[in-house]
Structures are given as structure tokens and as C-alpha cells.
Amino acid sequence: MKIRHLTYNYPKNHKLIFDNLSLSIVPGKVNVLIGMNGEGKTTLFDIVSDLVKTDAEMNDRVPIKDILYQIQGVPILSTINGKSLAELILCSSGQYHLKDITPKLFEPLLGNDPDSVRKIAYLWRMQYGKMSPGERRWITILLYCLINKSLYLFDEPTAGVDRYSANQILRQIQMLNKRKKKTIFIATHQIEDVAYFSHFQIHVLAHGQIVLCEDQDNWIKEAKKSKLPFLKACINDLIRCRTE
Numbered sequence: 001m002k003i004r005h006l007t008y009n010y011p012k013n014h015k016l017i018f019d020n021l022s023l024s025i026v027p028g029k030v031n032v033l034i035g036m037n038g039e040g041k042t043t044l045f046d047i048v049s050d051l052v053k054t055d056a057e058m059n060d061r062v063p064i065k066d067i068l069y070q071i072q073g074v075p076i077l078s079t080i081n082g083k084s085l086a087e088l089i090l091c092s093s094g095q096y097h098l099k100d101i102t103p104k105l106f107e108p109l110l111g112n113d114p115d116s117v118r119k120i121a122y123l124w125r126m127q128y129g130k131m132s133p134g135e136r137r138w139i140t141i142l143l144y145c146l147i148n149k150s151l152y153l154f155d156e157p158t159a160g161v162d163r164y165s166a167n168q169i170l171r172q173i174q175m176l177n178k179r180k181k182k183t184i185f186i187a188t189h190q191i192e193d194v195a196y197f198s199h200f201q202i203h204v205l206a207h208g209q210i211v212l213c214e215d216q217d218n219w220i221k222e223a224k225k226s227k228l229p230f231l232k233a234c235i236n237d238l239i240r241c242r243t244e
């Protein structure tokens with residue numbers, strides 16, 4: 001999917017979010033979007049998923065019915081339990097029947113890891129409103145990964161999730177890409193997340209444009225040439241993570 005000449009500000013907000021931005025989401029790859037708070041990552045996802053309309057040029061557009069969009073902070077009735085959440089997400093996709101919705105669905109995702117099996121059994125009964133924010137995100141994203149679509153938009157899927165559980169989420173995303181050949185577009189502030197993917201394309205959003213678009217082999221080298229303090233901080237963090 002390619003976007004060209006994207007210029008956008010929200011109605012009644014004069015801040016120019018995108019200024020003649022161009023973006024190519026590489027098909028069949030993990031596309032990672034990074035940028036500072038307020039640069040427009042969520043807005044870009046809203047545009048890709050057609051929630052926000054613009055007059056930008058869009059080619060090879062993925063139909064909305066083929067997109068799974070994990071939105072941050074979806075309002076869910078706080079009294080429904082994990083089982084009902086699974087029924088809501090999976091049955092409303094049209095790809096599952098009520099009788100299919102059991103904790104066994106998670107076995108291919110989590111294997112026999114006893115901590116994860118226990119956690120699923122616990123969350124199955126627990127009310128959504130009483131789950132911790134990290135637990136909510138973990139179970140919700142694992143459920144999304146069970147749905148078959150062609151393009152997956154993940155908006156900070158590991159935010160607030162402990163490292164072990166975050167890696168389980170990233171493993172599912174990697175499997176969607178590697179085994180099922182799905183296209184992934186993921187925004188993250190946890191730069192160490194990229195280490196989980198074997199092949200990826202980094203898109204850096206700054207000042208209304210994609211200022212760097214490189215693959216896993218070249219992005220660090222190119223980012224080091226950048227004068228953007230944000231990008232320098234990302235690289236330093238990544239190097240620190242690797243040496244620790």
C-alpha cells in the first residue's frame with residue numbers, strides 16, 4: 001500500500017500533522033513505525049484503515065474488510081470476563097463459532113508454558129475491568145492474532161506489558177508474518193521490540209514526513225547519520241540493550 005502527497009491537519013486544530021508525506025507499506029513484511037509522541041502514528045493508522053479520510057493519493061489500498069486494526073484503549077464493558085471477550089472478538093470476526101471459543105485456542109500460540117496456561121485460565125474468568133492494563137492488552141492482542149486478515153495494524157501492542165509477555169505478543173506477530181505471510185504495520189515506543197523480528201522495514205515519522213525508511217540491515221547505519229535527537233536516543237537504547 002502506497003500513500004503519496006498526504007497533507008493533513010485535524011479540523012479545528014491548525015497543527016499540520018502530515019506535510020506532503022509519502023509512505024510505502026512493504027507487503028509481506030513487518031513494517032515498524034517509530035516517532036515521538038504526537039507525531040501522528042495513530043493518525044496514520046486511522047488513515048490507512050480509512051477511519052480518517054484525506055485527499056492523499058493511495059495505491060494498492062487494502063480493503064477495510066481485510067484489515068485488522070488494534071486500536072489503543074478500546075472501550076469494553078468492564079463486567080465481561082475473558083471468555084466473553086474472546087467470544088466478542090472472535091465470533092464478531094465471522095471466522096469462529098461460539099462452540100470454538102475455549103482456552104485450547106491459545107495452545108498453538110503459547111505451547112505448554114505453564115505460566116501462560118495458568119494466566120489464560122485465570123483471565124478466562126476474570127472481569128475485563130479487573131484485569132491489569134497489561135493483562136488486558138496481552139489477552140486482547142493474542143485474540144486478534146487468531147483472526148485471519150491480510151494487513152494487521154498494531155498500535156503499541158507491547159506498551160505496559162512485561163518483557164516476557166511482550167515477547168509472546170511479538171512472537172505471534174512474527175508468526176503472522178513468517179508463517180502466514182501477512183503484512184504487519186506496527187507502531188512502538190519500545191525500540192527493543194524490533195530485535196524480535198528477523199526481517200523488517202523501519203519507517204521513522206518526524207516533522208510530518210517519513211524521514212527514514214530502511215530495512216533491518218541498513219536502518220541503524222542510516223539512522224546514525226541523522227541529526228534527529230529522537231533517533232539518536234533510539235539507537236543508543238538499542239545498542240545499550242544489545243550490550244547488556
Ligand SMILES: Nc1ncnc2c1ncn2[C@@H]1O[C@H](COP(=O)(O)OP(=O)(O)OP(=O)(O)O)[C@@H](O)[C@H]1O
Pocket residue numbers: 010011013015017035036037038039040041042043044
Ligand atoms: N481528534 C483530534 N482532534 C484534534 N487533534 C488531534 C486529534 N487526535 C489527535 N490529535 C493531535 O494530532 C497529533 C498526532 O496525534 P497521534 O495520536 O496521531 O500521535 P501519536 O504519534 O500516535 O502519539 P503517541 O506516540 O503519543 O501515541 C497530536 O498532536 C494530537 O494532539
